[in-house]
Amino acid sequence: MARLLADEQFPRHAVELLRTFGHDVLTIQEAGKAGISDDMVLDFATLENRAVLTINRRDFFKLHKIKPDHAGIIACKDDLVWNRLATNINTVIFPESTLTGKVFRVNRFSSTTA
Template sequence: MAFLFADENFPMPAVKVLRQMGHDVQTLLQIGQAGLAIPDDELLRLTTSLGRCLITLNRKDFIKLHGQEPNHAGIIICKADSDFDALARRVDSCLKSQHDLTEGQLLRVQRTA
């Protein structure tokens, strides 16, 4: 099980599947911060303070932030996929292959052909 934090662009149906798989996934809605357009760097600091790995579809910005702020609780960047079950399975598989999600890691979840 991983402690994750899904940003607002990560699809809620995939969040639900990840939860069914046993992952503890929080969202901005759950902490009363939804719809506030929190800047990416502040979101990364928030998730780090919560001890949760950020999961996002916003690859470009968070790859850049990873380089600028390597002291974070982890970032998982994903390619968009309308097959939410498959997206969640790929995230789960990526997490299982890591064995331990360590601080400062950037994981990439690719869409299969």
């Protein structure tokens, strides 16, 4: 299962559901890093070998271009149906042997690897 870091705005309910799927999910708040910038979130996730879970898609797409050597970015559309969000994330990352350097786009009804 994947090692993930949920950024500050990522829904806590989706984090809990991802944990029930067996993923090792740490929130930025649990790490004691609340309030840090997006580039620092990506750096911390990379240091901890965790892919970033975010709904801040635009900023993390830009960061991927600047810092492509990361542990993965899972950029999600904001979805208030947390079960669907967590299930879509799991569906996208489950078959992957590694998330390193990849960007995953998770939408409400379809998902892709960029």
